[in-house]
Amino acid sequence: MGLTLDQALGQLDITAIAFRRVELPETVLAPAAPGLVHFIAVLGGSGTLDGAPEPIPVTEGELLLLPEQMELRPSPELVLAHGLLGATLLDGRSLFALLPLPHRLNAAGTELLTGAIPEMLRESAHGGAGSAAIVTCLARRLVTTLVRDAWPKPDEISPAGVASQQERLGKIVDLLKKDPAREYTLDGLAQAAGMSRTVFHRLFTRTYGSSPLAMLREFRMKRAQALLSETDMPIKTITARLGYRSRSHFWKLFKDAHGIDPSNSACRAGVDDIFSRELSQTAGGPRLIGQIQPLLWRKS
Template identity: 30%
Template sequence: MKYDHIFDSLEIETKPFALCEIAGVRKVALPADGAVTLHYVLSGEGNVIMPRRAAISISPGSLILVPALVQHEIRSTATGTIPAPACQPAELELRHVLTKGGPDEAEQAPLLALCAHIVIGLKGSGNLIDLLHDPLHMHISQQHPLFGGLKTLLGELSRPDLGSRAMVRAILLQAVIEMLRQRMAMGDGALHWMAALRDPAVWKALKAMLDAPQARHSVESLSELAGMSRSCFAKRFSQAYGSGPMELLRDLRMRKAGRLLSETDKPVKAIAAEVGFASRSAFSRQFELATGQSPRSFRTALKDR
């Protein structure tokens, strides 16, 4: 029960934006995004592929949470046997990312995955999910109480009606909470940041970075905010989060930059200043180091998807 008060205070928002439909042995390449992305597999089988990470097998009921700024692919193996209904994503204001198979694959069940952006806040803080640096995955089996939500999602997507978007968001919200609590119970290292929320002193420093990653934070200023010596703070922060405070600050700046590149038309120079860089060139070098793309290429890839 030690995390219940944290879950009670979390403000989780799900923003479904696309339905991926992959027929046959095909794939959909998804560019690095400025937000954390959830994929909920509704039918079909395959894998999610990310750079420098093991492939994650997926089937109906699979949930994959992909960190911001991570390119990935959804690949169908065309081995699913359960037919999926014809969906109408446009009626729910969702993009339809469709990859068709060949004539000999027409009878095979497609892989369907509902895609959503996830936002998590706490006590007025910035987006906590920016602290996620490794993917999370979970499988909801047919025996799981939430498996009925999968069937409901298929119904809402194939027969959209009044309140369908609200219903889709509510089911995704349930799924995210279940994933977080399951992975927490298993001690998943990707959720080190949840431990930091339980430490009031570390939380003060963490909240300062989340709320204003562009500020001139240092280990000294953050340790003063936490009311600790520099060495004690650095050790306690690393134990709670899994990395040093300056490493986290760099990641938070890049993720804020990714959101600004995704959601606004601000010039790269203005975004650089907004995330704490004195020059566009220094920002561009750091962003390319973090994502493998220049800020301009990152923005173009998202607009073209």
């Protein structure tokens, strides 16, 4: 089963780091870490990027994706925006591994060069609250624009090499458990498992007794309970950290899962901890703790 561009974009985990303006002579752009590629926007001038097998001629207005192993030396007349991009599919492959690199796009006169990229540079330099989220959002837009005209036909993309259906399903479970806050769709998970949506949903539910998105909700609620009982993190922050945009929706799901409101969960956890410490210091306390704690957390 092939992978369309829309399917790929719907499951991407984007990484965007070290975005900066480059205009100093003799600047060297070091090779990127594995899984990342160089992103370059030519903000001004014309010249070459040396360090590849052959110098790469560039001119103002061009956007480029270059392989990670390249060490690049821009010619002095160039003014660049440079950063490192990663785009990982649910099955662990890099989106850029499916594209022929180097890849370039002429974006002269577009809003990318006059708006999005300058904003990325400002937010990267600022580094304040919310900056990383803004940079990642803008990087997703850049990746979409850069790859849409170079995306291979779906039947030209080899499926991820997973040996059996059971291993594929297990990989999805591990993914949901490891990163429950990520935005998942049934189509994206099915694609990562190398199955059609219908087959994936049927096999997953038959194997685990729960649908993929129901299992994701269970993992999120367990994580929420742990954060409420072990940290002083505000409920609003926990809601966002677990991938929910609506606090009321999170509130309802938590109460459905645990039988109590999130605010009561935090309070009961605090009382429970104090009570347990006091009781553990009395004769027979440890045994009584095991009998009383379930009553404190019993569903109403």
